Amino acid sequence: MKRVLFILPVIAFAGLAAFLGFGLTQDPKELPSQLIDRPLPEFVLPGITDAPGGGPGLASASFKGEPRLLNVWASWCAACPQEHPVLERIAAEGFPVYGIAWKDKPEDSRAFLARYGDPYSGMGSDFPGRTAIDLGVTGAPETFVVDKKGRVRFKQIGPISPEVWEGQIRPLMQKLRAEA
Amino acid sequence: MLAEIGHFALILTLLVAIAQAVLPMLGAIRGDAALMAFGRSAAALQALLIAISFGCLMTLFGQADFSVKLVANHSALSQPLAYRLAATWGNHEGSMLLWVLVLSIYGAGIAKFGDNLRVTLQARILSVQAMISVAFLAFALFTSNPFERLFPVPLDGAELNPLLQDPGLVFHPPLLYLGYVGFSVTFSFAVAALLEGRADPAWARWMRPWVLAAWVPLTCGITLGSFWAYYELGWGGWWFWDPVENASFMPWLIGTALLHSAIVTEKRGSLAGWTILLAILAFSLSLIGTFLVRSGILTSVHAFAVDPERGVFILAMIIGATGTALALFAARAPMLRSGALFGSISRESGLTFNNLLLMALTAVVFLGTFYPVIMEAVSPTNKISVGPPYYNLVFVPLVAPLLILVTIGPMLSWKRDDLAVLGKKLLVPVAAIAALLAGLVLWLGTAQVVAALGLALGGWLVLGAVLVLVRRWWGAGGFSWRLVRTTPAATVGLVLAHAGLGFTTAGIATMTSFAAEKILVMRPGETAVAGPVSVTMLGAEEVDGANYRALRARFTVSQNGNERALVSERRIYTVSGSQTTEAGIGVSPLGNQYVAIGDVQQDARGQGLVVRIYWHPLVGWIWFGGLLMAMGGAASLADRRFRIGAPQVRSPLAPNLVPAE
DSSP: OHHHHHHHHHHHHHHHHHHHHHHHTSOTTOOOOTTTTSBOOOOEEOOSSSSGGGSSOEEGGGOOSSOEEEEEEOTTOSSHHHHHHHHHHHHHTTOOEEEEEETOOHHHHHHHHHHHOOOOSEEEEESSOHHHHHHTOOSSSEEEEEOTTSBEEEEEESOOOHHHIIIIIHHHHHHHHHOO | OHHHHHHHHHHHHHHHHHHHHHHHHHHHHHTOHHHHHHHHHHHHHHHHHHHHHHHHHHHHHHTTOTTBHHHHHHOOTTSOHHHHHHGGGSSHHHHHHHHHHHHHHHHHHHHHHOTTSOHHHHHHHHHHHHHHHHHHHHHHHHHOOTTOBOSSOOSSOOOOOGGGOSHHHHHHHHHHHHHHHHHHHHHHHHHHHHHHTOOOHHHHHHHHHHHHHHHHHHHHHHHHHHHHHHHHSSSOOSOOOOHHHHHHHHHHHHHHHHHHHHHHHHHHSOOHHHHHHHHHHHHHHHHHHHHHHHHOSSOOTTOOOOOHHHHHHHHHHHIIIIIHHHHHHHHHGGGSOOOOOOOSSSHHHHHHHHHHHHHHHHHHHHHHHHHHHHHHHHSTTOOOOOOHHHHHHHHHHHHHHHHHHHHHGGGSOSSOOOHHHHHHHHHHHHHHHHHHHHHHHHHHOGGGHHHHHHHHHHHHHHHHHHHHHHHHHEETTEEOHHHHHTOOHHHHHHHHHHHHHHHHHHHHHHHHHHOEEEEEEEOTTOEEEETTEEEEEEEEEEEEOSSEEEEEEEEEEEETTEEEEEEEEEEEETTTOOEEEEOEEEEETTEEEEEEEEEEEEETTEEEEEEEEEEEETHHHHHHHHHHHHHHHHHHHTOGGGTSOOOOOSOTTOGGGSOOO
C-alpha cells in the first residue's frame, strides 16, 4: 500500500505530460471568432475622402448578394503594407475586398492608399474604433469572409499570405459563390 | 568576432558540462577521489566559460552590433544604453543564456561552498546539476542560438518591446531566474540523496541554505513583477492570475513548503521522503513555468517566443528531469529510513499541516492554469480561460486556515505538545485579535465583515511574529539583553517573513474591499472624484522623449486637504509604433492615488481625454510585505548554523545529536 503512494506522483506526472504534449499540437493563435456563422454586426461608417463627413462610407447592410472580404487595416500597422500586394491580387482575381480603416486618421489612410494602391471596392473609417470592438478585432490586419446572406464565415487574424489565400480563403470564397 | 568568441565559449561549456555530468557520478560510484574532484573544477570552469559567453552577448548589445540577428531584432540605436544592455535578456535567446549562466553560477557555488558536504554527495549533486546544464545548453545552441549572424546588416535595429523598457525589466527576470534555477540545486540534492539512498538531518541542513538562496530572489522577483505590472500596465491591478504569474507563484508555494519541511527533516529527521518530493516538484514547476512561456501552449501577455519546436524540446526536458526523478523517487523513497515519530499536536504536525495546505494551494493554482489545456484536449472547440472568480472562490478558503496556522505553529513544541498548554499560550493573542476584529467591524460596519476579517488576519500574523520575539527575549528570569543578543538570525528571519505575510494580507484585504475607481472623459479645468480622492485636470500637451512621443496630462490631486501634482503619459514608441501608459501615482503609506490617461475621445460635451482615477488603499503594504518576506529569508540565510560544519549524523534516528534551539 505504502509503495503505491510513492508511485502516485510519477503516474500523475505521466498524465500531465500527455496533456502538455497534446497542448503543443494546438495552435494558440487559432482563436475561434464568436462571430462565425452569425450576421455581421451592424455598422454605418463614414468614408475617408476629404469631402465633408468623409464622403461615401461603408455599411454592414451592403454585405448582401455576393460573398465579400472585409479587411480591417490601418496606415500605422506594420504588417499591412506586407499584406497589401495580396489584397491587390485578390481584387484583380475578381473577388471584392472592402476595408475598414481602424483607428486611423482619414488623411493617413488616404496617403497609404495613394502610396500603395487601392484594391478596395469600398472603405469605411472607424477612427473611434467602436466597430472594431463589435467585430472583436484584436489587431490589424484582420479579415472577415462574409457570405451572400451577410454572415461571417471565416476570420483571418494577421495578414493574408499568398498561401492562406490560395489554400484556405479562395476555395472558401468559391464555395460561397456556389452556395444558394 | 565577439559573437564567434561567445558562440565558441558556449560550445565549450556544453563539452565541459557533458564531462561533468558523467565523471563525478562515476567517481562517486567507484569511490575515485580524483574523478569526484574533477566535478568541482569542471563546475568552476563551466561558470567561467558561460560568463565569457554572456559577457560577449552583452557587449554586442552595448555596441549595438546589428550584424548579430538577436541584437538587430531587439535593440535600436535610439534606445538608452541601459535598456540596450537589459535587452540582452529581454528576449528568448538571451534569457536562455542568462538561465544557463545562473545555473552554472549555482553549480560553481556548490563546488565552492560545499566543502563540508559528504564528497560522494557533492559529486553526485554536481553531476545532476551538469545534466540539467547539458539539456539547457543544447537547447540554447540547437534551437535558440543567440549569436546567429544577420546579413545584410541593417542600419538600425527593431526595438525592444516598450513595455519592457523600464527599470523593472532590468531586475525582474534575473531575479525570477535566480529563483527558478536555484531550485535546480535542491532538485540535484534530492536526486543525489535518492541515488545515495540517504536523506538524513545533515543532508537537510546542507540543502536548506540553497532552498533559501532560491526562495529569496524568487520572492523578490514576484514582488517586483507585481509592482511593475501595477505601474506599467496602466490599469492598477497588482495580480492577474495570468498563467505566467501562476508559473512563478507555484514554485514559490512549493518552495515555501520545502523551506518548512526541510526544517523538520533537519531538526527531527522526519519527513525526508516528503522533503525530497517537494524539492523535485519545486524545480519541475519552475521548468513547467519556462515551458508555459516558451511554447505558446497558454496564451499570455508574457509570451515572447511562441514556437512549438522549442516547446517539444522543453517538454522532452521536463519529461527527462521530472519523470526520471519521480521514477527514482518511486523506487528509492520507500527505502529511506523515516525519522523520529511525533505526536498529533507538535511542531512537526503543525509544519506537516502547513505543507498539506501549501500543496493544496499549489494544486488549485495548477488546475486553474492548466484547466484550459486539459479542456481543449477533451473537447477541441472549447477555448476557455480561468479567471479571478475561480481563484477567489477556491484559493481564499484554503489560504485562511494556513494563515491562522502560521502564528500557532511557532508556539508548538517539537515532538509532542499539549492542547491545554497551547490554549494558555493562545489566550492573549486570540483575545487581542478578537478585540481588534470587533473594533474593525464596529468601525467599518457589518457590510465589510470580509475586509475586517482580512485585516484582523493580518494583525494576527504580525502579532504572532512579534510574540516569537517576545518569547525569545523574555526568558524564565524576565527580559534579558543576553537573550536579545543571542537571538539566532534564523529566528529573526522567521519573525520578518511571518510579519511580512501579515502586511501583505492586510494590504490585499483592504485593496479588495475599499479600492475605488472612476473612468471618464475629462477636459482641462474639470474635477472628478473617486473614493476620497479628488482630481483636477490642469492641462495636456505633446512632448518628445528619447525614443518616443507622448501625450502628457497634468493633474492636481487632493485628499483630506493635502494636494499634490501628478503627471500621466501615453507614449508612442517611434520605431515599433507600440503604445504604453505611464500612470501618475501619488504614493503614501496609507494608499496610492493613481491617475492614468487613455485615448482622446468625443463625448456629449466635446473632445476630451479618457482618464482613469483610482484610490488604492494600503496597496503598498502588499509589496512591503513581500519585501519583508524576502528580507526574512535573507536573514535566515545569514544564520551561522549553515556555515559551521554539519554534524555527520550516522543514524537519523538519533535526534539528540542535533543541537536543539
